Amino acid sequence: xxxxxxxxxxxxxxxxxxxxxxxxxxxxxxxxxxxxxxxxxxxxxxxxxxxxxxxxxxxxxxxxxxxxxxxxxxxxxxxxxxxxxxxxxxxxxxxxxxxxxxxxxxxxxxxxxxxxxxxxxxxxxxxxxxxxxxxxxxxxxxxxxxxxxxxxxxxxxxxxxxxxxxxxxxxxxxxxxxxxxxxxxxxxxxxxxxx
Amino acid sequence: xxxxxxxxxxxxxxxxxxxxxxxxxxxxxxxxxxxxxxxxxxxxxxxxxxxxxxxxxxxxxxxxxxxxxxxxxxxxxxxxxxxxxxxxxxxxxxxxxxxxxxxxxxxxxxxxxxxxxxxxxxxxxxxxxxxxxxxxxxxxxxxxxxxxxxxxxxxxxxxxxxxxxxxxxxxxxxxxxxxxxxxxxxxxxxxxxxx
Amino acid sequence: xxxxxxxxxxxxxxxxxxxxxxxxxxxxxxxxxxxxxxxxxxxxxxxxxxxxxxxxxxxxxxxxxxxxxxxxxxxxxxxxxxxxxxxxxxxxxxxxxxxxxxxxxxxxxxxxxxxxxxxxxxxxxxxxxxxxxxxxxxxxxxxxxxxxxxxxxxxxxxxxxxxxxxxxxxxxxxxxxxxxxxxxxxxxxxxxxxx
Amino acid sequence: xxxxxxxxxxxxxxxxxxxxxxxxxxxxxxxxxxxxxxxxxxxxxxxxxxxxxxxxxxxxxxxxxxxxxxxxxxxxxxxxxxxxxxxxxxxxxxxxxxxxxxxxxxxxxxxxxxxxxxxxxxxxxxxxxxxxxxxxxxxxxxxxxxxxxxxxxxxxxxxxxxxxxxxxxxxxxxxxxxxxxxxxxxxxxxxxxxx
DNA sequence: CATGAATGAGGGTTCATTCAT
DNA sequence: GATGAATGAACCCTCATTCAT
Numbered sequence: 001x002x003x004x005x006x007x008x009x010x011x012x013x014x015x016x017x018x019x020x021x022x023x024x025x026x027x028x029x030x031x032x033x034x035x036x037x038x039x040x041x042x043x044x045x046x047x048x049x050x051x052x053x054x055x056x057x058x059x060x061x062x063x064x065x066x067x068x069x070x071x072x073x074x075x076x077x078x079x080x081x082x083x084x085x086x087x088x089x090x091x092x093x094x095x096x097x098x099x100x101x102x103x104x105x106x107x108x109x110x111x112x113x114x115x116x117x118x119x120x121x122x123x124x125x126x127x128x129x130x131x132x133x134x135x136x137x138x139x140x141x142x143x144x145x146x147x148x149x150x151x152x153x154x155x156x157x158x159x160x161x162x163x164x165x166x167x168x169x170x171x172x173x174x175x176x177x178x179x180x181x182x183x184x185x186x187x188x189x190x191x192x193x194x195x
Numbered sequence: 196x197x198x199x200x201x202x203x204x205x206x207x208x209x210x211x212x213x214x215x216x217x218x219x220x221x222x223x224x225x226x227x228x229x230x231x232x233x234x235x236x237x238x239x240x241x242x243x244x245x246x247x248x249x250x251x252x253x254x255x256x257x258x259x260x261x262x263x264x265x266x267x268x269x270x271x272x273x274x275x276x277x278x279x280x281x282x283x284x285x286x287x288x289x290x291x292x293x294x295x296x297x298x299x300x301x302x303x304x305x306x307x308x309x310x311x312x313x314x315x316x317x318x319x320x321x322x323x324x325x326x327x328x329x330x331x332x333x334x335x336x337x338x339x340x341x342x343x344x345x346x347x348x349x350x351x352x353x354x355x356x357x358x359x360x361x362x363x364x365x366x367x368x369x370x371x372x373x374x375x376x377x378x379x380x381x382x383x384x385x386x387x388x389x390x
Numbered sequence: 391x392x393x394x395x396x397x398x399x400x401x402x403x404x405x406x407x408x409x410x411x412x413x414x415x416x417x418x419x420x421x422x423x424x425x426x427x428x429x430x431x432x433x434x435x436x437x438x439x440x441x442x443x444x445x446x447x448x449x450x451x452x453x454x455x456x457x458x459x460x461x462x463x464x465x466x467x468x469x470x471x472x473x474x475x476x477x478x479x480x481x482x483x484x485x486x487x488x489x490x491x492x493x494x495x496x497x498x499x500x501x502x503x504x505x506x507x508x509x510x511x512x513x514x515x516x517x518x519x520x521x522x523x524x525x526x527x528x529x530x531x532x533x534x535x536x537x538x539x540x541x542x543x544x545x546x547x548x549x550x551x552x553x554x555x556x557x558x559x560x561x562x563x564x565x566x567x568x569x570x571x572x573x574x575x576x577x578x579x580x581x582x583x584x585x
Numbered sequence: 586x587x588x589x590x591x592x593x594x595x596x597x598x599x600x601x602x603x604x605x606x607x608x609x610x611x612x613x614x615x616x617x618x619x620x621x622x623x624x625x626x627x628x629x630x631x632x633x634x635x636x637x638x639x640x641x642x643x644x645x646x647x648x649x650x651x652x653x654x655x656x657x658x659x660x661x662x663x664x665x666x667x668x669x670x671x672x673x674x675x676x677x678x679x680x681x682x683x684x685x686x687x688x689x690x691x692x693x694x695x696x697x698x699x700x701x702x703x704x705x706x707x708x709x710x711x712x713x714x715x716x717x718x719x720x721x722x723x724x725x726x727x728x729x730x731x732x733x734x735x736x737x738x739x740x741x742x743x744x745x746x747x748x749x750x751x752x753x754x755x756x757x758x759x760x761x762x763x764x765x766x767x768x769x770x771x772x773x774x775x776x777x778x779x780x
Numbered sequence: 781c782a783t784g785a786a787t788g789a790g791g792g793t794t795c796a797t798t799c800a801t
Numbered sequence: 802g803a804t805g806a807a808t809g810a811a812c813c814c815t816c817a818t819t820c821a822t
Contacts, residue, residue, distance in 0.1 A: 412695065413608070413610060413695060415608060415610040415611045416610045416695060470777065496691065499751075500607065500608060500611065532778060533777065533778060534776050534777060534778065535776055535777070535778055537770075538767060538770065538771065538776060539759075539767055542759075542764065542767050542768075543767075543771065543776055545749070545752060546745060546768065546771055547776075549744060549745060549748040549749075550741060550744060550745050553744035553745075553748055554740070554744075556694075556744075557740060564734075564737075569737070572733060572734055572737050572738075573737075573741065575732075575733065576733065576738060576741055576772070576775070577771070577775060577776060578775045578776060578777040579774075579775040579777060579779065580771070580772060580773045580774040580775035581720075581729050581730055581733060581738060581742075581772055581773060582665065582728065582729060582730070582773040582774060583727060583728060583729065583730055584774070584779055
C-alpha cells in the first residue's frame with residue numbers, strides 16, 4: 001500500500017480536479033482513473049479507497065493552510081494587519097490549492113460527521129477562534145466598528161473569502177495578492193463612496 | 196402522475212429539506228419517502244423522477260425570486276437604493292425558501308449543464324446583468340467607488356448574500372431585514388472605523 | 391427491509407443449498423439470485439447482505455438444534471440414553487437442515503471470529519459441555535469405558551455425527567433414526583466381533 | 586518458472602499453512618506472499634498460478650499417502666490388522682502433512698470437478714476400494730460384525746480419521762500412534778463397557 | 781529473483797425506477 | 802394513492818495475474 005510519493009501526488013492532483021468539478025459523491029473512481037489514464041482498479045494500488053483520496057487531499061490542504069495561518073497569528077500584528085495578512089494568506093492558499101478548497105467548501109459539512117473526518121470540524125473551530133478573536137480584539141481596540149454583530153461579520157468575511165475558490169482560475173487576470181487587496185478594500189472601507 | 200396540489204407541495208417541501216441537508220446526489224429517494232412517511236415507489240405516483248423534484252423545487256424558487264427582483268428593478272430607484280432593495284429581497288427569499296436556496300447554491304453548477312436545467316444558466320445571466328448593471332450605474336453616478344474591479348465586486352456581494360443560506364436558520368435571532376441591514380452596512384461602509 | 395416471511399424462507403432455503411454446495415466464499419450472490427430466479431440486486435430487498443443470509447440460516451438452525459438438545463438434556467435420562475437421544479436428535483436435525491449443517495461444518499470456524507457470529511463459538515462451548523459432561527457422567531457411572539481419553543472420545547463422536555451432513559441425502563435409503571441406530575451401534579459396541 | 590526446489594518447498598509449506606487456516610478461496614495470493622516475506626507478483630516466478638500451488642500441495646500429499654497405503658495393502662495382513670495399519674498410517678500422515686490434509690478435507694469436493702484435479706476423484710475411489718474392500722473381507726471372515734451397513738461403516742471410519750486434521754496440533758499431548766490406538770480402540774470395541 | 785505498477789474480470793451492494801395488486 | 806417486489810445499471814472495491822525494470 002503506497003508507492004512513490006510523486007505518483008501519489010500526481011494522482012491526488014488529478015482526483016482533486018475531478019472532485020472539485022463534479023462533487024465528491026457525483027464523481028466515480030472510474031472518472032478519476034480515466035483522467036489519470038489508468039483503469040479504476042489500478043487506483044487501489046495507490047490508495048485504500050475513494051474516501052482516503054479526499055482525506056489525503058483535504059488534510060494536505062489544511063496542513064498547509066494552518067502552517068500559514070499559524071505563522072500570521074504568531075507574528076504579533078495588530079488586529080487590522082492580522083486580518084489583512086489572513087485574507088492575503090487565504091487567497092494564496094486558494095491559488096495553490098484551488099481544487100482542494102473547492103472540495104472543502106462543498107463537502108466539509110457532510111464529511112465531518114464521519115469520525116475519520118473529525119479534523120474538519122476541529123479545523124473549523126480553530127478557524128472561528130482565530131478570525132472571531134481578531135475581530136473582537138479590533139473592536140475592543142477601536143479599529144473595527146463596534147456596532148456590528150461580530151458573529152455575522154465573521155461569517156461574512158469567511159464566506160466571502162472562501163467562496164472565491166468556486167470561480168477563481170489560477171493564471172487569470174489577477175494575482176492572489178491583487179484579489180486580496182481588492183477584497184480587503186471592500187471589506188474594510190465598503191463599496192460606497194464615503195462622504 | 197397527478198394528485199392534489201397541496202400534497203405535491205408538502206412532498207416537495209419535505210424533499211427540499213432533505214436535499215438541502217444532504218446534497219442532491221447523496222440523497223436517496225428512499226430517504227425522501229421515509230421523511231414523507233411513505234415508500235420509495237409511492238413517490239412516483241406524484242413525480243416523474245427524482246430529477247423532476249429538484250426541478251420543481253428550483254423553478255418554483257426562481258419564479259418567486261424573480262417576481263421580487265423584477266418589482267425592485269422596475270421601481271426606478273437609484274443605484275444605492277436598488278442594491279439595498281435587492282439585498283433585502285434576497286434575505287427575505289432565503290427566509291422563505293431556505294432549503295431551495297441551499298440546493299441552488301450547491302447544485303446549480305452541476306445541474307445547469309443538462310438541457311432540462313438550462314433555465315438555471317439563464318437565471319444566472321439575468322442575475323449578473325441586474326447586479327452588475329446596478330453597480331455600474333452607481334459607479335458612473337459617483338455613488339460607488341470607482342477604483343474597484345466591478346466584476347469582483349459583483350461576485351463579492353452575490354456570494355456574500357447567498358452563502359448565508361448555508362447557515363441561516365429561520366426563526367433565529369435575526370429577522371431577514373435585520374440581517375440585510377447589517378450586511379448592507381458592512382458592504383457599503385466597511386468594517387473599519389472610517390477616520 | 392424484509393417482507394413476507396414465506397418468501398424469505400424460500401430464498402434462504404435456496405441460498406443455503408447453494409452455500410452448502412459451493413462454500414460460502416465461493417458462492418456469488420448472482421448464483422443465489424439465479425437459483426432463485428431473480429436478479430442479484432433483488433435479493434437486497436429481502437436481505438441486508440450476503441453475510442446476513444448465512445447468519446439467518448445458521449442461527450435458525452442452531453435455534454432448532456438447541457431446542458431439541460435442551461429437551462433431551464432436561465429429560466433426566468441416564469448417560470447412555472442421553473447419548474443415544476442426542477445422536478438421534480442430531481441425525482434428525484441433519485435430515486431437516488442438511489444444507490445448514492453442511493455450511494456450519496465448513497464455515498463455522500472462519501465466521502466465528504467476527505463479532506456478529508459470536509454465537510457460533512458460544513454454541514460450540516455449550517455443545518462441548520453437553521456431550522463431554524454426559525461422557526464423564528457415564529464414565530463415572532461405569533457405563534462407558536474408563537480407559538479412554540474423554541476429550542478424544544468427544545471429538546470422535548461429534549465429528550462422526552456431523553460429518554454425515556456432507557454425504558447424507560434426505561429421502562435416501564435410510565431414515566435418520568435408522569442411521570442413528572447404526573452409528574450408535576458402532577460407537578457403543580465397536581465394529582469388531584466381541585469375543 | 587523454475588528455481589531451487591528447496592525454495593519451492595518452503596513457499597509451498599507457507600502457502601499450505603495459509604490455505605489450511607483460511608480456506609483456499611478466502612486466501613489471497615497477497616497473504617501467501619506476506620507470509621513468505623515477498624510481494625504477490627514475485628510468487629509468479631515460482632508458480633504458474635494460485636491453483637498450481639494447491640495442486641502441488643495436494644498431489645505431493647496424496648503421493649506420500651498412497652506410498653504408505655500401498656505398502657500396507659501389499660503386506661498381506663489380515664483384515665483387522667490392515668485396518669489398524671491404515672488408521673495408524675493415516676494419523677502419521679496427518680502428523681506430517683496437517684495443512685495438506687486440512688486443505689484436502691475442505692476443498693477436495695469443489696476442486697475435483699475441474700479436469701486438472703481429476704486425480705482427487707480417482708484417489709477417492711481408490712480409497713473407498715481399499716477401505717471398503719478390507720471391511721468386506723473382515724465381515725466375510727467373521728472378524729467384523731455382519732449386521733452393519735458396510736458403506737455406512739466405511740464413511741464412519743473415513744470421516745472419523747480425517748476430520749482429526751481439523752483439530753490436531755503436531756507436538757501436542759498425543760503422538761499419532763497414541764491417537765491411532767485410541768481411535769482403533771473406540772472403533773473396534775466401542776465406548777460402552779461390554780457386559 | 782524480486783519489485784512496482786498496472787490490468788481486467790468479476791463480486792457485493794446501492795439505488796432510481798417500474799408495475800401488478 | 803400506496804405497497805411490495807423486482808429490475809438493471811452503475812458503483813466501489815478485490816484480486817489473480819502480467820511484465821518491464
